[in-house]
Amino acid sequence: MTERELKAKSVEYRKKILKYIYKAKAGHTGGSLSCIDILNVLYNQVLNVGPDNFKSPDRDRYIQSKGHCVEALFVVLADKGFFPESDLETLCQYKSHYIGHPTRKVNGVEQNTGALGHGLPLSVGAAIAARLDEKDYRVFTLLGDGELPEGSNWEAALTASHYKLDNLCAIIDHNKLQITGRTSEVCNTDPIDQKFESFGWAVRHIDGNDVQQLKEAFEAIPFEKDKPSLILAHTVKGKGISYMEDVLKWHHGVPTAEEFEKAQHELDEALTLI
Amino acid sequence: MEVITDKNTVMGMANLEKFSETLQSLAETDKDIIVVTSDSRGSGKLVPFGNRFPKQHIEIGIAEQNLVGVAAGIASAGKKVFAVSPACFLTARSFEQIKNDVAYSDNPVKLIGISAGVSYGALGSTHHSLHDFAALRAVNNIIVAAPADNYETEQAILQASALRQPVYLRFGKKNVPDLPGQIEAPFQFGKGRVIRRGEDIVLIGTGETVQPALEAAEQLAVDNNIDATVVSMHTIKPLDYELLSQLAEMGKPIITVEEHSVYGGLGEACASYLMENNYRNKFKIMGIPDEYTVTGSQNDIFRHYGLSCEGIAAAALKLLQ
Ligand SMILES: Cc1ncc(C[n+]2csc(CCOP(=O)(O)OP(=O)(O)O)c2C)c(N)n1
Ligand SMILES: [Mg+2]
Numbered sequence: 185m186t187e188r189e190l191k192a193k194s195v196e197y198r199k200k201i202l203k204y205i206y207k208a209k210a211g212h213t214g215g216s217l218s219c220i221d222i223l224n225v226l227y228n229q230v231l232n233v234g235p236d237n238f239k240s241p242d243r244d245r246y247i248q249s250k251g252h253c254v255e256a257l258f259v260v261l262a263d264k265g266f267f268p269e270s271d272l273e274t275l276c277q278y279k280s281h282y283i284g285h286p287t288r289k290v291n292g293v294e295q296n297t298g299a300l301g302h303g304l305p306l307s308v309g310a311a312i313a314a315r316l317d318e319k320d321y322r323v324f325t326l327l328g329d330g331e332l333p334e335g336s337n338w339e340a341a342l343t344a345s346h347y348k349l350d351n352l353c354a355i356i357d358h359n360k361l362q363i364t365g366r367t368s369e370v371c372n373t374d375p376i377d378q379k380f381e382s383f384g385w386a387v388r389h390i391d392g393n394d395v396q397q398l399k400e401a402f403e404a405i406p407f408e409k410d411k412p413s414l415i416l417a418h419t420v421k422g423k424g425i426s427y428m429e430d431v432l433k434w435h436h437g438v439p440t441a442e443e444f445e446k447a448q449h450e451l452d453e454a455l456t457l458i
Numbered sequence: 459m460e461v462i463t464d465k466n467t468v469m470g471m472a473n474l475e476k477f478s479e480t481l482q483s484l485a486e487t488d489k490d491i492i493v494v495t496s497d498s499r500g501s502g503k504l505v506p507f508g509n510r511f512p513k514q515h516i517e518i519g520i521a522e523q524n525l526v527g528v529a530a531g532i533a534s535a536g537k538k539v540f541a542v543s544p545a546c547f548l549t550a551r552s553f554e555q556i557k558n559d560v561a562y563s564d565n566p567v568k569l570i571g572i573s574a575g576v577s578y579g580a581l582g583s584t585h586h587s588l589h590d591f592a593a594l595r596a597v598n599n600i601i602v603a604a605p606a607d608n609y610e611t612e613q614a615i616l617q618a619s620a621l622r623q624p625v626y627l628r629f630g631k632k633n634v635p636d637l638p639g640q641i642e643a644p645f646q647f648g649k650g651r652v653i654r655r656g657e658d659i660v661l662i663g664t665g666e667t668v669q670p671a672l673e674a675a676e677q678l679a680v681d682n683n684i685d686a687t688v689v690s691m692h693t694i695k696p697l698d699y700e701l702l703s704q705l706a707e708m709g710k711p712i713i714t715v716e717e718h719s720v721y722g723g724l725g726e727a728c729a730s731y732l733m734e735n736n737y738r739n740k741f742k743i744m745g746i747p748d749e750y751t752v753t754g755s756q757n758d759i760f761r762h763y764g765l766s767c768e769g770i771a772a773a774a775l776k777l778l779q
Contacts, residue, residue: 210580251584276580278754278762284581298584299547300520330497333519364497364517371519 185228190395191458194224198424199451200259206444208275214421214434216256218359223260225398235265244321245310247294249303250328251285266292301334308340311352322351330362332373345384350406353413359421363435385414392417468636470608473629474572478503480615485511492537496525502542502572522547526555530565538619545571545587545628560624561599568618574628575717579755588746591694592722600624601647602695604665607637610692613645630666650698656685659774660705660712664691664724667715674770697727706732711740711777720745740777
């Protein structure tokens, strides 16, 4: 896809994320909007995975550690044809498989996440399995920045460098917010880059809401031979909607009818400017 | 039937809200009250606590194992520590810290499991705690309880705070009505509360299943002329064996109802006591079966598994046949 096409996709995805959150009256709005450009580029440009090869042992793996932002994942999976988009009308309803976190009952979902701090160990395992089976698939995982204090992340970071897993790429959606407040004020994890580097990872900073920078970063992995790669994606929580950007309450805020209309309007505008 | 006072139910606040309110009232006069959270102060209704008593609030970030370990360390210096996190993470992720650093090492942390059971509804199984009674019952040196209404919640917090012993309390997040019987059956850990007396059948609930059990009793009385005894068995461990014996001696069927797996919780705790003591009452455990839990809201899930007023009444009729 061209940069323009990717940008248009991001806007389309943002509209759908808000649509289904608004309909379900529940969801993780801010974090879905901050990470959607990352998912867009991954699924439309990077991952060798789609409905046709999802059962193939050679497919690339994407494991979403920040499972609460499932709306972003579901919207992209629907667009890729893993299931009809109309399924999302049932989001969070009785007996629907489309619940508030990724589950493998939904076609295209690799792992059941939602408890934070699980995606990286699962991904390390998948990357080790690729080595054992002498396969070339790559493993990608998306973490929240608030999620980093979970000790399991650092345990897995050690395993990843110990086994020289350069088939593994972790992306941190560094939107600087979590539920309680600024990540730096809740539990300061800075400097994240130096921490991972000292754990044996190769790290790159990018603007994680810029599809071109995302494309280039993914094309460059592994950043160093024999090292796992970390993309520190600087993003804005609530990205794309003026009144949601970098505002705490939109972590799991659901827009009112008026707010919803305004958001759709802003996104329509954005589309004309691409 | 013996009438128990204040039968007109009044809708209270969520137990979590009451927990926060009670903790603030304690902290006003006691600098040793310390709250520890893991990005959970909002879900735990503790934002006002943090604002009023910033020095008594330690924020850990999203790291529940660390939360419990640190809480145990603070408690070891004589503080009255409340470690607050969603019940699902608190009792699964941090299980070893609870077992070793709190219970085994006898650091008297009060563990507060918020949005317990299936309170998180459609967020799914990662966010449900249907294992916490079972897991913690198997750990020595910890009280395990699920207060049902605002009264039980307030008393549980006040009494737990004064205890030099580890305690686990689990709370739901919806508003709950006040139950009857505050005068006849005052709250005390390890003592079940009989909140309705009847001759025909015994319904034992805990936490947020006491209310539907009571409603089922009212429905059975009106529709079927069946008079049920209803118990709030808030403390799962130590279980009130004395009360259980008295109930069993009525010789009537007993139903337990819990927002927990049917394995290892209130029901099996009661069953093993009754069995070992040669009681042969008809007996049924109601809870969440051992399957991939149905998806939906807490209400949907309760209804699906018969933990609603209608479901409990139907189970009672069946057992009485
Ligand atoms: C183990 C665990 N603890 C707590 C939570 C509750 N929780 C869900 S989202 C969230 C905040 C996540 O912040 P961050 O990782 O920064 O995500 P983002 O900003 O991208 O939404 C918390 C505490 C959880 N899902 N899992
Ligand atoms: Mg964040």
